[in-house]
Amino acid sequence: MNGFRDRVEAGHLLGDLLRRQLAEHHGDLVVVGLARGGVPVAAGVAHALDAPLDVCVVRKLGAPAQPEFAFGAIAEVGGRVVEFLDDATVRELGLSASDVDSVRHVAASELSRRADLYRADRSPRDIRGKHVVLVDDGLATGATMRAAIQSVRQRAADAVTVAVPVGAPDTVARLRTAADVVCPITPADFFAVGYHYDDFSATTDDEIRALLSYS
Numbered sequence: 001m002n003g004f005r006d007r008v009e010a011g012h013l014l015g016d017l018l019r020r021q022l023a024e025h026h027g028d029l030v031v032v033g034l035a036r037g038g039v040p041v042a043a044g045v046a047h048a049l050d051a052p053l054d055v056c057v058v059r060k061l062g063a064p065a066q067p068e069f070a071f072g073a074i075a076e077v078g079g080r081v082v083e084f085l086d087d088a089t090v091r092e093l094g095l096s097a098s099d100v101d102s103v104r105h106v107a108a109s110e111l112s113r114r115a116d117l118y119r120a121d122r123s124p125r126d127i128r129g130k131h132v133v134l135v136d137d138g139l140a141t142g143a144t145m146r147a148a149i150q151s152v153r154q155r156a157a158d159a160v161t162v163a164v165p166v167g168a169p170d171t172v173a174r175l176r177t178a179a180d181v182v183c184p185i186t187p188a189d190f191f192a193v194g195y196h197y198d199d200f201s202a203t204t205d206d207e208i209r210a211l212l213s214y215s
Contacts (some may be wrong), residue, residue, distance in 0.1 A: 003166070003185070003196040007037065007137050007203070010165040011044020017184060018133065018163055019048045025131045028158075032056045032127075033211075034148055035114060036203040038136035043211045045135050045163060054125040055212055056134065056151055057115045058144040059107040061085070061100070063093050070140075071095065074107055075147035076115040077124075077154055081108055084146040118208055128156040137200075138193030139167030139183065142175050149178050166196045 004010040022029060029051040033042025039055055046053040061072040071093055072085040083104070090100065132152045136145060139162075149160055162175055166185040175181050185196065194200035 003198065006197060006199040007040040008044060010137065010197070011041040011135075012048065014041065014135070014163055014165050014182070014184070015045040015048025018045060018161075018182060021182060022049065022131070022133070022161065025159075026050070028129075028131045029133060030054060030125055030127050030130045031133045031135060032148070032152065034058050034134065034136040034144055035118060035208055036205075037138075039208045039211055040203055041137050041165065042133075042135035043214075045133060049133070051133070052125060053212065053214075054127075055118050055208065056148045057111055057118060058147055059111045060144055061103050061107055063095070064099060064103065069093075070143040071100075073143040073147040074104065074111055075144070075151040076111050077151040079115075081111065082147055082151045082154060084143060084150060086141075086143060114205070117205055118212060120209075122212075124155070127152060129158045131159045131161065132157040133161045133163050134179070135163050137165065138196065139164050139171045139175070140190075140193055142167075142171040145175060146178065149175075166190075166193060 031042050031046040031051050032054045033039035035055050035057050057076040060070045063069045071089040075082045160179040162179045163182045167183045168190040169186040172183050
């Protein structure tokens with residue numbers, strides 16, 4: 001397999017794979033999609049596992065001159081913010097504490113807006129003692145997934161499995177030190193997540209709200 005038609009197909013295929021691997025945990029699973037792009041994938045996984053779906057709102061912390069190059073990420077946890085910083089990348093980019101604070105401030109504002117929008121009047125699902133499956137549409141640097149892992153661990157998840165359709169091999173290897181990882185495609189020539197999808201159009205806020213409303 002070289003890629004996917006879209007996130008929906010990726011979610012169905014990933015869900016079929018996870019259904020076999022996580023069969024013994026049926027009844028204890030909660031699927032959590034990283035917003036935005038991970039939620040359509042997570043919806044397919046949740047359906048395959050017959051598990052509830054929730055959302056983890058995350059924001060990349062991108063270098064001021066290269067916003068797509070992440071030096072960290074933040075995630076929303078019940079109104080609080082959890083942060084992951086890649087200290088080596090911060091040093092490599094020569095970022096000052098002021099630079100990091102500035103990027104963090106902008107990201108936190110958008111994080112709060114999205115969390116309020118997606119959850120509306122609903123509280124995050126109680127994941128205490130549950131096996132949480134964290135789903136995104138792919139792994140590049142892994143920064144947002146790192147923040148998401150920290151967020152669900154702080155909410156007392158019993159176990160965490162990271163599930164993504166495609167990922168950079170070195171990123172997948174590093175993440176295995178923080179959680180179990182299921183990633184069927186790890187191409188040696190990984191370029192970007194979107195390169196492995198025929199349709200990688202942006203997921204909208206309305207799409208996420210609609211998917212969550214059926215969970």
